[in-house]
Amino acid sequence: MSPLKRVRFTFLDRLIKEPVIYRMGHDYNVITNIRRADVQEGVGWVILEIEGDVSEIERSLEWVRSLGVRVDPALGDLVEP
Amino acid sequence: MANTAALRCKECSREYPVGAFNVCDFCFGPLEVVYDMDAIAQVASRERIKSGPLSLWRYADFLPADYNPNIDINAGFTPLIRSNGLAKKLGLDELWIKNDSVNPSYSFKDRVVAVATAKALELGFDTIACASTGNLACSVAAHAARAGIKAYVFIPSDLEKGKVLGAAIYNPTMIAIDGSYDDVNRLCSELADQYPWAFVNINVRPFYADGSKTLGFEVAEQLGWKAPMHAVAPSASGAMFTKIYQGLKEFEQVGIIDNVETKMHCAQARGCAPIATAYEEGRLVIRPVKPATIAKSLGIGNPADGYYALKTIEASAGSAVIAEEAEVADGIKLLAETEGIFTEGAGGVAIAGLKRLVERGEIKKNESTVVYITGNGLKTTEIVEDVVNPIHINPTVSAFEESVGLKA
Numbered sequence: 001m002s003p004l005k006r007v008r009f010t011f012l013d014r015l016i017k018e019p020v021i022y023r024m025g026h027d028y029n030v031i032t033n034i035r036r037a038d039v040q041e042g043v044g045w046v047i048l049e050i051e052g053d054v055s056e057i058e059r060s061l062e063w064v065r066s067l068g069v070r071v072d073p074a075l076g077d078l079v080e081p
Numbered sequence: 082m083a084n085t086a087a088l089r090c091k092e093c094s095r096e097y098p099v100g101a102f103n104v105c106d107f108c109f110g111p112l113e114v115v116y117d118m119d120a121i122a123q124v125a126s127r128e129r130i131k132s133g134p135l136s137l138w139r140y141a142d143f144l145p146a147d148y149n150p151n152i153d154i155n156a157g158f159t160p161l162i163r164s165n166g167l168a169k170k171l172g173l174d175e176l177w178i179k180n181d182s183v184n185p186s187y188s189f190k191d192r193v194v195a196v197a198t199a200k201a202l203e204l205g206f207d208t209i210a211c212a213s214t215g216n217l218a219c220s221v222a223a224h225a226a227r228a229g230i231k232a233y234v235f236i237p238s239d240l241e242k243g244k245v246l247g248a249a250i251y252n253p254t255m256i257a258i259d260g261s262y263d264d265v266n267r268l269c270s271e272l273a274d275q276y277p278w279a280f281v282n283i284n285v286r287p288f289y290a291d292g293s294k295t296l297g298f299e300v301a302e303q304l305g306w307k308a309p310m311h312a313v314a315p316s317a318s319g320a321m322f323t324k325i326y327q328g329l330k331e332f333e334q335v336g337i338i339d340n341v342e343t344k345m346h347c348a349q350a351r352g353c354a355p356i357a358t359a360y361e362e363g364r365l366v367i368r369p370v371k372p373a374t375i376a377k378s379l380g381i382g383n384p385a386d387g388y389y390a391l392k393t394i395e396a397s398a399g400s401a402v403i404a405e406e407a408e409v410a411d412g413i414k415l416l417a418e419t420e421g422i423f424t425e426g427a428g429g430v431a432i433a434g435l436k437r438l439v440e441r442g443e444i445k446k447n448e449s450t451v452v453y454i455t456g457n458g459l460k461t462t463e464i465v466e467d468v469v470n471p472i473h474i475n476p477t478v479s480a481f482e483e484s485v486g487l488k489a
Contacts, residue, residue: 006104006109008383010368010369012368035107035108035109036092036108036109036110038365038366040364040365040366041364042364043364043366043368044366045366047108047109049109070368070369072369072383073266073267073270073383074104074109075103075104075109075111075385076318076381076383076384076385076386076387077266077318077381077382077383077384077385078212078265078266078269078270078273078280078282078283079212079213079214079235079237079262079265079266079269080211080212080213080214080216080217080282080317080318080381081213081214081215081216081217081317081377081378081379081380081381
């Protein structure tokens with residue numbers, strides 16, 4: 001089985017309307033699987049699982065970040081004060 | 082433990098057997114412990130609690146792990162102090178300070194780690210672990226030392242030595258990770274998947290989080306079996322904040338106390354206020370931030386329980402408040418000068434937040450209020466080092482009298 005990664009994307013303002021996850025699966029060799037999402041005025045988030053080679057997952061996430069989408073661990077920060 | 086029925090997804094409500102899981106396989110929602118409240122109601126009573134140990138384990142009927150003396154460093158049952166000076170300064174008739182800075186490793190984290198460690202042993206683990214920059218690391222290392230089990234503590238490599246001395250002294254295996262904060266997050270997630278360890282705030286998080294319910298139980302007991310009208314607590318991940326309220330509501334549910342109408346107020350610092358900002362903007366979606374606050378123990382930019390903290394505010398008709406960065410040190414000093422309690426940055430945020438809530442009229446003069454002080458000031462002395470300003474004199478009585486305006 002290919003490696004899996006669970007992440008949360010947070011979209012602000014204009015990015016909400018962009019087909020980011022579609023393009024991610026189209027332009028990179030990864031499979032995206034949305035599990036939960038919420039979009040409100042001005043901000044939205046999506047929790048998804050990404051499957052693929054580790055390097056390809058990281059490349060795709062780098063591209064997502066470059067658009068201005070915030071990428072975080074699906075369940076919040078694990079490093080606690 | 083007998084009263085722990087299952088784990089349940091907070092989002093889709095799917096149930097799972099009790100085990101070291103924290104995420105729903107279906108929707109990736111967080112799991113929480115489900116209790117058999119009828120069974121708890123059958124056994125729980127004020128008398129039973131009062132006859133229990135003077136620690137958080139007096140509430141064992143409401144916790145997901147059994148009391149285990151081998152891991153117990155006597156966390157909890159910290160003082161609830163009726164405020165005089167601070168209350169007067171703020172114009173409040175009934176202000177109480179829950180001083181959790183006097184826990185064994187000097188923060189409220191001892192509550193959650195005590196429960197996580199007890200549960201980890203019940204589940205058959207022989208190693209506990211965490212990724213932490215401060216209080217959590219201290220508590221994990223201390224509990225592992227007491228329990229005689231292995232502890233792994235992961236820290237960012239750029240953390241100053243002084244910040245982790247309070248953990249290192251207990252001799253855990255401490256790993257400093259070269260990389261960004263995100264790299265540390267990612268690595269710990271991978272390690273939690275691969276190693277048979279109890280990562281206290283990852284795979285045993287549902288049990289860990291419930292340790293904070295005791296902050297609600299204790300306050301209710303110490304107030305003479307009633308809930309306050311207001312509770313003001315600092316928030317980082319939002320878990321402690323939500324669990325204080327859950328504790329009060331569980332006591333109400335089984336008839337230990339009546340009429341919980343406590344308004345929950347969440348305090349954050351301007352430099353890391355994702356929960357309070359969402360509240361102010363009237364939304365339930367958290368926008369993660371990059372922490373930049375001197376209240377380091379509140380530095381969680383992507384709070385795991387932020388949404389649930391907002392729901393707690395909503396359910397309790399409470400609020401959130403942001404302390405400006407400059408007010409954090411003022412809050413620490415105010416508490417020290419008026420009550421003789423030295424707290425860290427989070428406590429400064431709680432006091433500054435309380436002050437603002439009173440000024441806004443959200444807490445009124447005659448309304449009983451509890452403010453939670455969750456960590457000890459000796460951990461973050463750099464925030465208030467400007468208070469060290471002695472009067473220098475020559476070694477003569479006259480020089481002394483002149484310097485302080487006294488005449489013999």
